[in-house]
Amino acid sequence: MAEPATEAAPVVTAAILVIGDEILSGRTKDKNIGYIAEYCTNIGIDIREVRIVPDVEGEIVAAVNALRARYDHVFSTGGIGPTHDDITADSMAKAFGVGIDHDPRAVAILTDHYAAGQLNEARMRMARIPDGADLILNKVSKAPGFTLGNVHVMAGVPSIMQAMFDEVAAKIPTGAKMLSRTVPVGMGEGRIAKQLGEIQLEYPDVSIGSYPKMLDGSFATDIVLRSRDEGRLDQAARAVEAMVAAMMQANG
Template structure:
């Protein structure tokens, strides 16, 4: 683990929620690519993504979502709505959620002045330098306009390449917990044939999550079983129980 990352205890569970902001996501015009990426990224460093909400470009809805989630989880991440146009209202909404003023931040203004050629830093682009009072900036190595962090809320761009760069920038500052381990069992049987065995394996292994995902290829049904746990010994025991249940189901006529 990066030595600069805040240390969590060995058994600590660190949680997160993700607020995806934008009418274009809800209308289907833009296909979200950030949820899966963030889920994979956080899982890899020991943070559980527990909830995702997609909200429209309505200040009240953004405020409600952020204020609810920031009290429930260790971290909240948002994407979208921090650009230069009139409907980019995320920064103002976050300021409202925290009850703080918002204005052009001298640090953000300086970043944009250094990036844009003389005469090209328009009033619209300056909107991207409006940061809630007391927030820390999140570096944007792609297009320079920064995100920001206030309290446990991290506000990032919606464009995937920029969001990913911002996530890389903040990752060393995040407290992490014990990682979730997983093992996949591919089963050449339909889900219904192994359902009872999986339930028995789940009931016998507290602290383990067993999920089954049916698949159909060329009309043939099969199942992928994913076993997840934080303790390796417990994981192995549950996997063995699943494999035994599969073998028993396959042996039945």
């Protein structure tokens, strides 16, 4: 289980890097971004950026090096399978300037998993791990991912990625959790924009977002407030609630 956050815990940031032509073409619909983002919110990690890149070594290397320098963690999904276009492991090794070869630990895992004669050359590609990386265990299909520096490289198949992410989350430090409150408003956001902006100025340390929706055929809005300071969050939420109540009363 991830380390619990305390009031004094730092802010921990991360990016998600999705690798694969099939995502960019629309052939495969990504299910990992939302899962990782929600998981990270719950354990106290702020996802600050998401990038999707094709199966092109130069694109992967550039994205990895940019993101790992900017954030505490990079969560990468896709491109570590047995086929020729699974180039993530080699690209990660190039990004970090290290070698790559069949890792004895990964070979042992795959040897135990596959029946005699089934561990062919293609499957052995999944045992190629960059030098110095730690393995991320895979309870679903056994072929491991790996962590190199602050980059955590996982499979793209959602069920496998989720199992790997459990392994990663259990080992990395987390930060102070972001808290949120939602105030439903039975009117369009255009009618409350000015007043909401004034409240935002009063509570600059609280993120206040306005999200329009349709409710029973009419415009409505969800006001979402986010902060790590529960006291300030509650104060801002009460200010929004009071503003909404006053406007509803004024409009009869």
